[in-house]
Amino acid sequence: MSDAALPAPATPAWTARAAGRLAGISRRSPTLAIGAAIILGFALLAVLAPLISPESPVASNPARVLQAPSAANWFGTDGNGMDVLSRVIHGSLYAFGIAIPVVIVGLLIGVPVGLWTGWTGGWPDEIVMRGSDALRVFPSIILALAVVAAAGPSLLNVVLVLGLLDAPVYARVVRAEVLSLRNGTFVEAAVAAGNPTRRILFRHILPNALRGATAQTAVRAAWAVRISATLAFLGVGIQPPTPEWGAMIRQGAEYMVTGEWWVAVFPGCALILLVLGLNMLGDGLADLLDPRRKAATR
């Protein structure tokens, strides 16, 4: 506690600087600021879900099935009599719980592959790039459907399959950056200084090759949210009564025709809003990390 007194005077200056930077960024890129705000909102919902949601998301109550939004149940209740608001709030937990691991799995596979193929070139590069081309032209939803259907609809399987399907995106951008750095002067300088290949790859090339992959993460997270919801909607992903938005929309879809719109519409709006926010953040990040692109769009 006592040593906290030392850096204390610096703290206000630091926070002021950070706040100033944030303000600067949001002025330069409102897209990024709005996207970040939406995601922050959902992140708060996810973290605080157990505290703020009025009820348990899976507490069924046969006495109040399919009730319209009211003061007691703001978003109404579903076919099991569960509170839709509580389910939508808990759904954000699942959205992040899928998107973040999918991005991490994709990066963990894609970045090393891109680094390796970009550096070695030759046949490993050929094979990996052809393979990822093949993955790309094949509609990912069909692949995901097939694999998840075969492997079983668990959360882990969905994450692994989506992560694997997404890895080529990162491999590609990292590979392109490695290719342009490989013959660059500071890599030659690193060789001249006597660096072993391992250190050239991990200390000199990798940190300079992550910009494109970083810029992709938010957009790819949006993709993961969308695809995992689609899988659940098609009935192969996460199963009801888990409060996952895609699964909720699937359940609610059948009530749309009979007029009980709230069961599907509220999770649908949450899904759209989060995907929108992630895409906005992704666009903003791409602009921020790539000054050339920014200049071109202005």
Next chain:
Amino acid sequence: MSAPVLRVEGLSKRFAAPGGGVIGAVNDVSFTLAAGETLGLVGESGSGKSTLGRCVLRLTAPSEGRVIFMGQDITSVPEARCRPLRANMQMVFQDPWAALNPRMTARDLIEEPLMLHTRLSRAERRDEATRLGLRVRLPSAMLDRYPSELSGGQQQRVCIARAIATKPALIVLDEPTSSLDLSVRAGILDLLAELKEETGAAMLFITHDLGTLRLMADRVMVMYLGRVVEQATAAEVFERPAHPYTQALMSAHLPADPAVPLARHVLRGEIPSPINLPPGCGFASRCPVAIPACRERLPPLEELAPGHRAACLRVADGGNRIPS
């Protein structure tokens, strides 16, 4: 005489030209470099200076010839076995901004060669990097900055500190001042001149600038289209340039700006393309004293006086002097 630090024998480097054909970037170059000696390498852009420097440091493999560094033939040594030698041979690049990893601080960059080649502890490395920083006149506060937070001159000081960190026997400097603002060049040159005296390292100093040459070089080697056309002590080259190309260089009162073509007052015509060179003297297309034989026979590099060699057919008949 002690054994030379560097001996280059019959070195050639060819590249495949993009549209087919062969670029003879360096052709049959031989020279030696003694301990503590600075060899100035001059020539127009595209004459193969950088390629020669890269071959010497084994950053690229020569097509022909040998590079003998501190008594060891390193021409075809695999890179892994070259690595320990790199403590003894370092390079300063033309563009410091491109040569520094943007994600490492000046301190990391200066400590790197120490980390790679010495057994110093972390704390000792830190002290040594601070000392090296001061030596190249970078205050220690600057050392925690990233290259983007340093000026061009400061960046080049970081590169120089890196290059001298392991006390190498040989430093190749590839136009170390030509990408810098005029205002900071003199400071960097002064520093290099001091380090030349102080470190006793042999230097291969590639430059466009005759002033730099006069300040730094003990001996001078003039290249044209990948070949050495003249080799002599610096004094000889400035006072009695023998090859018509060297004479043209000397008479041109080189502008300090490397963008202005060398020797613009004297040389007519363009430097020919190095792709699929015709036989004969490479300079024949621009030489004011050329004779028909120049286009047929490659002039050998011949000794005119002890230590002074030139490759011109007309040295023999005295017709190599360009009338002024």
